[in-house]
Amino acid sequence: MHSLQAWVQANPVVVGIAAFAVILAFLMLVIGVSMRRAGLSLRPIWFFLGFVAIVGGPQAVFHLANMKSPEDAAAASASEIDSEVFAIVDGKFAHPEEVFGSDVDTTLVQPAKPIFPEFLSTAMHAEMAFFATNETVLASVFPSADAARQAMETYVQYLQVSHLAGSESTGWVGSRASANDRVQLFLAGPVFMAWTGTHDEFLARRAAALEPALGAAVTVAGAPAAGDVPFGDLRLAIAFLVVNVLVAALWFFKGATWAASSPPAPGAAPVSIEHLRERLLAVNETDTPVTVAASDDGTTIDVTWRYADARWIDHASAHGLRRVHRISIVLDAASHTARVLEFWAAVDWSAGGGGANIRWHAARGMNFFNYQHERVFGLQVSPEGALTPNLSYAYTFNLQELKRPFIQAVTRSGWTWKPVFFLAPAWLRWLAG
Incomplete structure (x- = not known):
């Protein structure tokens, strides 16, 4: 485990x-x-x-x-610690130069348990070294590795160490907002060590000085090795x-x-562009307001669904919404391809005693799925501006179902239905389709 x-x-x-x-x-x-x-x-x-x-x-x-x-x-995670380095003689670490680094001033080494009883109360021994560079090193030995880990977790909470990053093998580096410095934490079996410095460079230097004692390569987290x-x-x-x-x-x-894209239906031979245009213009969706129109040159079919258009009054405010979805089907007789570019827009507005507001959104490109269902409540207003007895308005829009007759008209005519992000010139169709 x-x-x-x-x-x-x-x-x-x-x-x-x-x-x-x-x-x-x-x-x-x-x-x-x-x-x-x-x-x-x-x-x-x-x-x-x-x-x-x-x-x-x-x-x-x-x-x-x-x-x-x-x-x-x-x-x-179980980095071996040289027990001789952390030997205790007369209530002190016997080898402070190895525990805290060769530059330690032994007169600035103090017992740490009285300073931090909150997380060192269960330690067998703990000392803290202070350096003239505003660095500190805490070394503590616990009865077990679990006790050392618990002490580290309490240290993080008590001293409010944030933005911790690292691992068992490298140690963890974080920031102490209260002291405005950086701290590195390291666990090795029953030993918990923490050293602080104003910058990561200080942490890295101290880590190098402590490496012989820790018996493991300690690096500042976030500074990647080669x-x-x-x-x-x-x-x-x-x-x-x-x-x-x-x-x-x-x-x-x-x-x-x-x-x-949708490939031609199996066994369907390509029909002429005139025949396909007639089939597309013949598509008629009676349940949804739809307009199908051909361009002057007959190579583009524009299909427009105005699937939501409502105005209503509630709480002394007037509201309205409109939803439009349009597809432009560009017919390429040379490759028997119908390139499809989509455009959709939504408008919501309201006006009343608290002021007026309008939200408008429009986009173009490619739409894989689009299913909408919405119901609004209020006294409905007809397009002519007259009040109606209806107290709610609802609409459902399923783009896949609405496009299906046009896709079938194209693929059953032996052509390829190919949605694109933009209508590219011939020399760029290797990318845009």
Whole structure:
């Protein structure tokens, strides 16, 4: 059990990666089942997982490659202390130069238990050394490793140490707001040590001086060793980062288009652009206000849903809302591709004795899912401005269901339905789709 605890404490990032992977897998499973039941493609899930792999995969591989084994973590958490160094003679450490560092002034070494009884009351022995540089070193020996750990935890709470970072093997570094300094804590079996300094450089210097006594390499947390740089070379790491960003950007555009695209129906031969245009214009959704119109040159079909438009009065205030979703279907006869660009907007307003307010939001690009249901209460007002007997207004908007007739009209005509983020010129379609 202790080795597992030591491994978790020595590999916090790996534990976080594992937790993220489990949560992500569960969410993707739930969403995937829901999409399958709705008859939707799972491509958006694969697109999202691919993007996560590109962005987070290299980091996960790096941390897994540098993960400490349970044996290494347990060994690090139980760093062996030279008992001779911490030998006690006549109520004092027999070798203060090794316990506190070779530059210690023994006249400035004081018993620590009377100073901090809050967390040193169970210590077998504890002393604190003071230095002219405003540094301090606390060394304490406890009956057991658990008692030493409890003392460290109480130290953190009592002295209000914040922003702690580190591990069992390197120690923990934090800030003491009350003293406006930095502190490093270290556990090694029954020994608990803490040293303070105004800057991390002081902590690192003191750690080096204490290394022989601690019997372990102690470094300031947050100051990475040379081996912590991926590939062992900063220039190579930067080059990899640039490549990774480019791959992520490429996948974002290409992958999103692939995830939202629908290929031609099996066995469907491509029809002419005129025939497809007639099929798209013939789509008629009677349950939702929809406008289908072709451009002058006949290569673009604009489909607009004004699926919510209401005005109502409540508590001496007037309110209103409007929701619009539009898709532009650009027909490319050469490749038998219908490129789709989406635009959506929402307006909410209110006016009354307390003043007026308006909220407007608009966006364009690609919309994988959009399901809305809203109900507002109040005395409804007709478009002509007359009051109606209705006391509520509700709307439901399911974009997937509304787009389905247009997608089917395209794919059953032997064409490809391809949503895009922007309508790119021919020379840039390798990226935008």
